[in-house]
Amino acid sequence: MPRVPSEAAAYIGARIADARKRMGVSQDWLAATSGIDSSNIRSYESGRAMVSVHTLVRIADALDAPPGDFLDGLTLDLFGGPAGERKKVS
Template sequence: MLHRRRVLGQRITDYRRAAGLSQDQLADAIGMERRSIQRYERAERDPRFSDLVRIADAIGVPLADLVR
């Protein structure tokens, strides 16, 4: 489980950076605190499904690519 969380966190980081967004910019775009983005990227928390959908939309990738 932790391995999957780490892989997801790394994907969020990679796609966010590829979209040219900082953690602050992503958080602002989806109405979330930067701390939450940090926790997801560091694999400290599992994101809720609704958060994953908003993150995928904001960084411009299909949800399936984010969570595959």
């Protein structure tokens, strides 16, 4: 299944990159510490791939941050397209 980038992926990725840089660690360190391939870390941080919940928790654990910190401020409109549109509830 191809990965489709979105503003949401870029938003979360930027928050991961910011937290990593604040800690003063490299992408390779984050990869080794979280057990996630470094190419995936680069894809997440650049917004080329959407991180799964399980992976986000692993990254958050490595960065000693609550997983919710990476989602704070995320809104439906960042997902774009039909998947990001709000549906009326009858």
